[in-house]
Amino acid sequence: MIKVDIPGRGKYEIENAVFDYNGTVAVNGDMSKNTQENLKKLSEFVNIYILTADTxxxxxxxxxxxxxxxxxxxxxxxxxxxxxxxxSLSGQSICFGNGYNDIKMFDIADLSVCIIEGEGCSGKLLSHSDIVVNSIDDAFGLVFNTDRIKATLRG
Structure with a gap:
């Protein structure tokens, strides 16, 4: 579980990390070794789900x-x-994505992170995001150092 207490927003106990695949954890269908290692590390704290139409x-x-x-x-x-x-997931979820088709999952997520990465991101998704980062590495940095989330989202 990832715990973060955000002043002005409340306490979060994240049990699930949900990732879009293409454009988020993978660029042009390929996932870096660093991303793979970070997913392994993150799995020690939360359940990880990768959702995709597998372009x-x-x-x-x-x-x-x-x-x-x-x-x-x-x-x-x-x-x-x-x-x-x-x-369908039990417990709180943090969702990561970059595409227009991530809007609905961002709207129901407890926390949402838009990742620009090499394929860019949907401009429409930005307004549905709690946090926007430049890369998947930056996104992992948030969950491994939750003070970054706190600093960005405090009221």
């Missing part, structure tokens, strides 16, 4: 040795699938 068809292979749950769904209605999956 490049690489998610199963890239995640086969990682302690994550992978959910693949059809490309149509991706936003609805993501929202449904996040709603």
């Amino acid at each position: 490049y068809g690489t998610v199963k292979k890239k995640c086969e040795n990682l302690p994550v749950s992978v959910e693949v769904f059809p490309t149509h209605d991706a936003a609805d699938y993501k929202e449904k999956i996040v709603k």
Whole structure:
């Protein structure tokens, strides 16, 4: 569990980390070794879910040795699938994404982080995000050093 007490917002006890795949943990369908190591480290604290329509068809292979749950769904209605999956999780969730189809899951997440990364991000997603970062490495920095979350979101 990741615990963070944000002045003016309250206490969070995050049990789930939910990631979009392409554009978030992977760029052009490829996940870096550093990202893989960070996912392993994060799995010691929370349940990790990777949600994707798998544009490049690489998610199963890239995640086969990682302690994550992978959910693949059809490309149509991706936003609805993501929202449904996040709603089904017990406990508080932090969601990470970059695309237009992440808006619905961000709206129901306890905390949400938009990642710009190499593929960019949807401008519409920005207004649904609690925090915006430049890279997946920056996103991991938030959860491994929760004072960054506190400093960014305090009231």
